[in-house]
Amino acid sequence: KKSNLISMFFALAWVMPTTHGLQLPLPRIASHCIASRCDAPLMAHEIGRRNAMRTASGLVLLQLTRPKLAAAEVTTESGLSYSIVKTGKGGGQPIAGDLIAIRFKGTVKSSGSVFDDIMASPEPYYTRVGSGNVLPGVEEAVKLMHTGDVWDLTIPGKLAFGSKGRSASPGKPRIPSDATISFVLELVAVPGKDEEILEANDLSD
DSSP states (O other), X not given: OHHHHXXXXXXXXXXXXXXXXXXXXXXXXXXXXXXXXXXXXXXXXXXXXXXHHHHHHHHHHHHHXXXXXXXXXXXXXXXOEEEEEEOOXXXXXXXXXXXXXXXXXXXXXXXXXXXXXXXXOSSOEEEETTSSSSOHHHHHHHTTOOTTOEEEEEEOGGGTTGGGOBOOBTTBOOBOTTOOEEEEEEEEEOTTHHHHHHHHTTOOO
């Protein structure tokens, strides 16, 4: 009977409240520790997965909110400024006397009035470099370009219509004296020179 009383005392001691809180039975503590050790790798994997998802979500949000960087603008000694909108595949680079095919859109920068626009035309404009048929700023820019390039030009008045400007005409706005011109220029082709480059690289049909 004495041994039974001692056993009951120790059994009650494990489950009775103490000054430090409720004492749990030893078997339950042991099983809880074992389960925690078994679950630890799974918990670590789940935490890592959630952190990776948060990182990926943050990167996507950063890409969506990051402002697009503008293309670098270059200014030549003459005052002509340009930025590259599209780079071609490295075709011909024209020099004085070469026949070229171009498309363009000209706008008076101060007013936003468009005075010429053939960017959507299936037929480009043909001229010879140095002929004086296009603005001096366009003549300068085109000699720096390669076939397929599209550049955004800012042409100062002295390289555009000069101090005389241009009078209004049917469908064409007046261009003030010394007006700065915004000009989108595409070098479509350099006939003859493009073919030479294709042949030199064995790309001709």
